[in-house]
Amino acid sequence: MPGFQGRKSGFVRRAALAGTFLSVLVGASWAQDVRNQLSYNLFGSPGLVDMPTAEVAPDATIAATFAAFGETTRTTLNFQITPRLSGSFRYSAVAGTSLYDRSFDLRYQLLTETDLRPSVVVGLQDFIGTGIYSAEYLVATKTLRPGLKITGGLGWGRLGSYNPIGTIGSRPGSATVQGGSIDAEFSGRGGIPEIERFFRGDVAAFGGISYAPNDRFNIKLEYSSDDYAPERRLGATEKTSPWNVALDYRMRNGSQLSVYHVLGEEIGAQFTFVINPKTVGIPGGNEPSGVPVSPRAPGSAADLGWTTDPARKQSAKASLSELASKEGMFVEGLKLEANRATVRLVNPRFGAPSQAFGRIARAMTRSLPASVEVFEIIPVVNGMAMSAVVFTRSDLERLEHEAANEILARTTFVDAYGRVPQVDKGIYPKFNWSIGPYVQFSVFDPQNPVRVDTGLRASAEVEITPSLVLSGSVTKKAGGNLDEVKRQDTSNLPRVRTDQARYSAEGDPAIEYLQLAHYSRPGKNLYSRVTLGYLEQMYGGVSAEVLWKPVTSRFALGAELNYVRRREFDQLFGFQSMTTIDPVSGAQRDIPDVNGHVSAYYAFGNGFHGQVDVGRYLAGDYGATLSLDREFANGWRVGAYATFTDASFEDFGEGSFDKGIRFTLPLASFLGKPSRSSNDLVIQSLSRDGGARLNVRDRLYEQVRDYHKPDAVNSWGRFWR
Amino acid sequence: MTRRSITSLALALTAALSLGACGNVNQEGAEALRNLPKTLLAKKEPPKPLTLQEIATAVSSTTASVFMFEYENLGAQFLLQDIEQNGPYHTYGNPTRQVVVLRDGMITATRGFGGDLMSSEEDGLFSLVRSRTTGRTSYDQRFLTPENLTIVRRYSCYVSPGGSVPVVSDVLQVTGSSMEAVCTGVNKDSPDFTNTYTISGDGYILGARQWLGPTIGYFVSQALRR
Numbered sequence: 001m002p003g004f005q006g007r008k009s010g011f012v013r014r015a016a017l018a019g020t021f022l023s024v025l026v027g028a029s030w031a032q033d034v035r036n037q038l039s040y041n042l043f044g045s046p047g048l049v050d051m052p053t054a055e056v057a058p059d060a061t062i063a064a065t066f067a068a069f070g071e072t073t074r075t076t077l078n079f080q081i082t083p084r085l086s087g088s089f090r091y092s093a094v095a096g097t098s099l100y101d102r103s104f105d106l107r108y109q110l111l112t113e114t115d116l117r118p119s120v121v122v123g124l125q126d127f128i129g130t131g132i133y134s135a136e137y138l139v140a141t142k143t144l145r146p147g148l149k150i151t152g153g154l155g156w157g158r159l160g161s162y163n164p165i166g167t168i169g170s171r172p173g174s175a176t177v178q179g180g181s182i183d184a185e186f187s188g189r190g191g192i193p194e195i196e197r198f199f200r201g202d203v204a205a206f207g208g209i210s211y212a213p214n215d216r217f218n219i220k221l222e223y224s225s226d227d228y229a230p231e232r233r234l235g236a237t238e239k240t241s242p243w244n245v246a247l248d249y250r251m252r253n254g255s256q257l258s259v260y261h262v263l264g265e266e267i268g269a270q271f272t273f274v275i276n277p278k279t280v281g282i283p284g285g286n287e288p289s290g291v292p293v294s295p296r297a298p299g300s301a302a303d304l305g306w307t308t309d310p311a312r313k314q315s316a317k318a319s320l321s322e323l324a325s326k327e328g329m330f331v332e333g334l335k336l337e338a339n340r341a342t343v344r345l346v347n348p349r350f351g352a353p354s355q356a357f358g359r360i361a362r363a364m365t366r367s368l369p370a371s372v373e374v375f376e377i378i379p380v381v382n383g384m385a386m387s388a389v390v391f392t393r394s395d396l397e398r399l400e401h402e403a404a405n406e407i408l409a410r411t412t413f414v415d416a417y418g419r420v421p422q423v424d425k426g427i428y429p430k431f432n433w434s435i436g437p438y439v440q441f442s443v444f445d446p447q448n449p450v451r452v453d454t455g456l457r458a459s460a461e462v463e464i465t466p467s468l469v470l471s472g473s474v475t476k477k478a479g480g481n482l483d484e485v486k487r488q489d490t491s492n493l494p495r496v497r498t499d500q501a502r503y504s505a506e507g508d509p510a511i512e513y514l515q516l517a518h519y520s521r522p523g524k525n526l527y528s529r530v531t532l533g534y535l536e537q538m539y540g541g542v543s544a545e546v547l548w549k550p551v552t553s554r555f556a557l558g559a560e561l562n563y564v565r566r567r568e569f570d571q572l573f574g575f576q577s578m579t580t581i582d583p584v585s586g587a588q589r590d591i592p593d594v595n596g597h598v599s600a601y602y603a604f605g606n607g608f609h610g611q612v613d614v615g616r617y618l619a620g621d622y623g624a625t626l627s628l629d630r631e632f633a634n635g636w637r638v639g640a641y642a643t644f645t646d647a648s649f650e651d652f653g654e655g656s657f658d659k660g661i662r663f664t665l666p667l668a669s670f671l672g673k674p675s676r677s678s679n680d681l682v683i684q685s686l687s688r689d690g691g692a693r694l695n696v697r698d699r700l701y702e703q704v705r706d707y708h709k710p711d712a713v714n715s716w717g718r719f720w721r
Numbered sequence: 722m723t724r725r726s727i728t729s730l731a732l733a734l735t736a737a738l739s740l741g742a743c744g745n746v747n748q749e750g751a752e753a754l755r756n757l758p759k760t761l762l763a764k765k766e767p768p769k770p771l772t773l774q775e776i777a778t779a780v781s782s783t784t785a786s787v788f789m790f791e792y793e794n795l796g797a798q799f800l801l802q803d804i805e806q807n808g809p810y811h812t813y814g815n816p817t818r819q820v821v822v823l824r825d826g827m828i829t830a831t832r833g834f835g836g837d838l839m840s841s842e843e844d845g846l847f848s849l850v851r852s853r854t855t856g857r858t859s860y861d862q863r864f865l866t867p868e869n870l871t872i873v874r875r876y877s878c879y880v881s882p883g884g885s886v887p888v889v890s891d892v893l894q895v896t897g898s899s900m901e902a903v904c905t906g907v908n909k910d911s912p913d914f915t916n917t918y919t920i921s922g923d924g925y926i927l928g929a930r931q932w933l934g935p936t937i938g939y940f941v942s943q944a945l946r947r
Contacts, residue, residue, distance in 0.1 A: 401829060
């Protein structure tokens with residue numbers, strides 16, 4: 001049967017030239033209420049100059065702000081977690097100190113704006129951490145006419161420090177700044193919310209007005225209730241006026257460039273870059289179409305003549321393989337019965353599983369004999385059959401031009417255990433390699449905003465069989481300053497992670513990992529992995545994992561057990577003693593050989609995903625890691641995690657416990673065409689020894705969940721794309 | 722700064738993180754890096770209209786139905802030929818796999834243009850237009866969002882005689898009755914539009930100007946061969 005491109009003729013080639021003009025990105029329509037677009041302040045929160053407003057960003061907005069005035073710089077990431085709740089992470093150089101301070105904010109919208117009432121937001125600024133910016137506020141903002149907004153609020157803490165109008169109770173142990181360092185006397189080490197301080201102490205009023213005369217500019221004037229007392233005590237800042245003014249220049253995508261005059265003295269500037277996972281990229285992508293369904297002629301389904309003709313079987317299979325490879329996918333096995341075809345599918349291209357299913361199902365209508373009525377597609381990852389997705393050919397024919405949820409209603413997901421066809425001969429072993437530059441970052445640490453290493457990385461992978469994979473990667477440094485971390489922290493735990501700087505300094509060249517991994521399906525709903533070798537930068541050993549996840553379930557359980565050996569600092573083939581010696585105290589401690597976790601995973605179904613890992617960490621401490629992520633159907637993720645173990649806050653050191661925020665950015669959003677690649681960014685608290693896990697590669701859950709029904713359904717609209 | 726260059730910038734950041742490498746797998750990052758100068762420096766050349774010669778060659782080189790389209794926002798013209806039929810729906814395509822699905826000349830879906838019309842509920846509109854009947858009907862268009870969710874844009878359309886379809890090419894003068902459909906969004910954020918159609922005596926839409934959503938805008942179509 002002819003493929004999609006089988007009928008090309010002279011003219012369509014020429015027409016294609018005209019066609020290439022069509023794939024350019026067409027700008028989004030200019031929103032009509034752009035004059036009411038919210039503005040970000042110097043803290044990277046919705047606000048005026050330094051003061052917050054009750055404006056709320058559209059759900060899922062991510063705003064990165066770089067702000068500077070005088071000696072103060074603030075870098076803030078703000079994320080609209082739900083339509084009413086937002087959170088910020090901030091990294092600041094505080095004027096007059098040599099330290100970089102990290103802080104977190106939360107804001108919640110109590111009332112949305114209507115024709116009559118203002119929007120009302122309650123906020124906690126710098127509510128964990130060292131507390132230099134610690135403040136709470138209640139603020140209201142009303143849009144009076146297009147582009148004109150008025151704001152008034154009450155502030156506590158820093159926002160209650162100028163001209164207070166009253167006092168509510170007392171605010172225990174405020175942070176003070178002495179001798180060029182921040183002395184967070186209230187909590188000793190920071191990292192814990194100080195609930196007894198919230199909305200206590202002096203309270204002061206603040207407010208302001210903003211006016212956008214057109215789509216491009218926005219003028220802001222505020223009366224600030226922040227006295228900048230710590231900075232002024234250090235002699236780093238003058239303040240002669242509570243009035244601050246600003247001018248914003250707004251870009252088409254919501255980004256903002258601002259200049260300020262603050263404290264009556266200083267000039268400041270700010271850039272805010274705005275991106276939203278829900279709206280970034282080309283809707284639906286601009287990749288080429290899949291092949292159309294080829295409907296069968298009436299009555300042709302009765303012809304079973306082909307079943308006794310090996311040549312016709314062979315040609316059907318060859319035709320399907322060719323169509324699949326044009327889609328960037330591989331049919332590695334096909335079981336053809338009189339009325340049923342089962343495909344073993346490897347999909348390196350499509351991030352949305354539904355699009356892979358849709359394209360291969362349409363290719364099957366064009367290549368398989370007419371009597372084949374049931375299509376069973378089994379995506380395979382690392383030799384593991386992930387799910388069996390079953391369609392009837394008549395449904396595909398009937399519903400091609402209907403809404404995608406109609407075919408979804410006729411699609412069955414079943415466990416693929418024991419159903420997958422054998423892989424064809426001659427495909428394995430497969431060899432993959434790549435050589436390229438790498439950049440390794442360490443950002444936002446207390447001494448230095450950015451540390452970077454660059455170099456060359458070579459990696460290779462041999463898929464000996466579909467489920468037995470030998471892989472490794474070597475790096476050679478070209479330059480950088482990651483090894484200049486001079487800080488030698490004392491640790492009250494075995495030094496499982498605090499020797500990071502030595503590994504960075506001495507590993508050149510370094511074997512990042514070199515491992516043999518075996519994957520299998522030990523039973524129904526079960527998946528397993530055993531990995532042996534040099535597993536990560538600091539440890540080698542054996543890691544074994546098993547995962548239970550029914551194909552239609554949003555819940556999964558896993559267990560992992562690791563036996564580890566500590567690698568030499570040079571990260572070549574050697575191992576070193578598991579006894580660590582503290583460079584400050586000289587204390588000797590042993591890293592235990594065995595660690596591991598049991599994990600529970602749950603997709604809440606409303607875009608949130610939770611995970612709990614309970615077990616023994618690298619340093620031998622017992623505890624749990626809680627993670628919560630907001631996940632988007634296109635693969636974006638924004639989340640946070642925290643680990644609590646029986647290592648005391650004192651033993652853990654600065655930060656009290658391990659916590660971080662993380663982002664996953666799928667490449668497809670930026671390319672405008674399908675891709676399974678993404679970048680993960682983690683902003684972690686200081687790397688300490690408590691709550692540290694082995695960084696073993698290719699844990700099962702992320703591989704498995706993709707092709708299971710709950711995840712596949714999220715982006716099902718791409719089935720006919 | 723245009724939306725396009727901002728997207729390119731964001732791409733630059735991401736690509737730098739994923740790091741284009743050479744090898745035999747996962748080349749998207751590398752490809753994006755390689756194409757980056759082109760993306761950033763690309764000048765927008767005005768698309769050339771198809772010449773008479775191109776159109777004549779096209780029509781004579783196949784016996785299948787051929788349509789000519791104009792992408793109004795870009796001013797680009799292109800030809801697609803009938804490659805598959807499923808019930809009343811004919812899929813028209815080209816070798817770069819851009820696709821328009823037509824039901825007797827009415828566009829019901831597109832693929833490969835970015836912001837594609839995924840499918841529509843066009844029965845009511847189709848029957849009024851092809852029978853040249855005045856009346857009101859519902860009409861749904863389905864799209865994907867950048868997040869990969871399906872959104873339905875629901876319209877109420879008033880169909881009546883009138884309007885005229887812009888002429889894409891003088892090669893073939895389209896004659897027939899003119900109908901227009903004035904469609905009002907039922908959802909607040911669905912922009913209103915007006916489609917116009919030229920219909921043959923037997924109810925086939927020979928030419929039309931049809932709205933395909935906020936990303937694409939209007940396509941003008943003209944049948945070169947039914």
